[in-house]
Amino acid sequence: MTDKKQLIGTPTRTRAILDTYGLSFKKSLGQNFLTEPKILQQIAAAAELTPNDTVIEIGPGIGSLTEILAQQAGYVLALEIDQRLLPILDDTLADYDNVTVVHQDVLKADFQTLLQQYLPKAQNIKVVANLPYYITTPILMRLLASDIRWEQIVVLMQREVAERLTANPGTKAYGSLSVAVQFDMDVDITQIVPRTVFVPQPNVDSAVVRLKRKSEQRTLTISEKAFTRVVKGCFAKRRKSLWNNLLALYGKDEATRTRLTAVLEQVEIQPNRRAEQLSIDDFIRLATALEQ
Numbered sequence: 001m002t003d004k005k006q007l008i009g010t011p012t013r014t015r016a017i018l019d020t021y022g023l024s025f026k027k028s029l030g031q032n033f034l035t036e037p038k039i040l041q042q043i044a045a046a047a048e049l050t051p052n053d054t055v056i057e058i059g060p061g062i063g064s065l066t067e068i069l070a071q072q073a074g075y076v077l078a079l080e081i082d083q084r085l086l087p088i089l090d091d092t093l094a095d096y097d098n099v100t101v102v103h104q105d106v107l108k109a110d111f112q113t114l115l116q117q118y119l120p121k122a123q124n125i126k127v128v129a130n131l132p133y134y135i136t137t138p139i140l141m142r143l144l145a146s147d148i149r150w151e152q153i154v155v156l157m158q159r160e161v162a163e164r165l166t167a168n169p170g171t172k173a174y175g176s177l178s179v180a181v182q183f184d185m186d187v188d189i190t191q192i193v194p195r196t197v198f199v200p201q202p203n204v205d206s207a208v209v210r211l212k213r214k215s216e217q218r219t220l221t222i223s224e225k226a227f228t229r230v231v232k233g234c235f236a237k238r239r240k241s242l243w244n245n246l247l248a249l250y251g252k253d254e255a256t257r258t259r260l261t262a263v264l265e266q267v268e269i270q271p272n273r274r275a276e277q278l279s280i281d282d283f284i285r286l287a288t289a290l291e292q
Contacts, residue, residue: 156208162208234286
């Protein structure tokens with residue numbers, strides 16, 4: 001990048017790029033471009049990037065965050081679903097030979113195959129992205145289900161979802177999403193981002209969330225699918241007790257009631273408690289006893 005060029009993420013340059021290409025926003029893709037370079041720099045800083053890192057970026061847009069990532073990481077593989085943006089990215093990121101942009105729907109992406117194809121020597125793989133609000137959760141679940149051991153995941157998302165990801169047991173925001181994400185990851189909100197720094201402006205504020213792999217991993221002796229089924233079942237009706245939600249999940253016949261009573265006694269969990277009061281380790285004990 002030459003010294004005379006403004007950063008892509010400045011309001012002035014963002015508007016100039018949009019005007020040059022006559023680009024209109026696709027509401028169906030949840031497109032909101034961040035136009036505050038300081039915040040873009042802070043997102044990259046949260047990922048603690050080094051020249052040894054490879055970054056997968058989801059939804060580069062016009063390259064505002066991609067540019068910052070390319071300046072700090074060794075390589076950036078950017079996945080963009082909107083084909084209209086590919087020629088724009090070719091232009092805005094022309095000065096960076098360590099960026100590869102791929103036309104790809106992240107919800108259909110095989111990350112392992114993509115890395116083998118484009119960056120076979122990639123190491124220290126991190127994800128950094130400004131996620132579309134409407135598919136934040138499916139994207140996160142796909143990332144966490146991947147065989148790739150992400151060093152870090154740093155994502156900008158709707159503040160409400162961020163608070164659910166980081167919620168503790170006993171709080172209103174704590175739910176099955178909190179359990180799923182915190183099972184293997186330490187999660188924190190690094191900053192709140194006001195809605196006013198986006199074009200177009202969304203109706204809600206955002207937050208930057210950082211996920212780091214736990215130093216000590218939890219293990220399951222049942223399938224992940226079975227564990228998820230129990231957790232989601234326990235949270236199915238938040239105002240209902242564990243007992244009522246478990247009856248809805250497993251059945252209400254006498255034999256099932258007897259078995260559920262025995263299991264709850266075995267794992268020392270009171271049937272009148274609610275799911276939001278259980279820790280992740282409580283859920284592991286409960287699900288294991290129910291599903292083995």
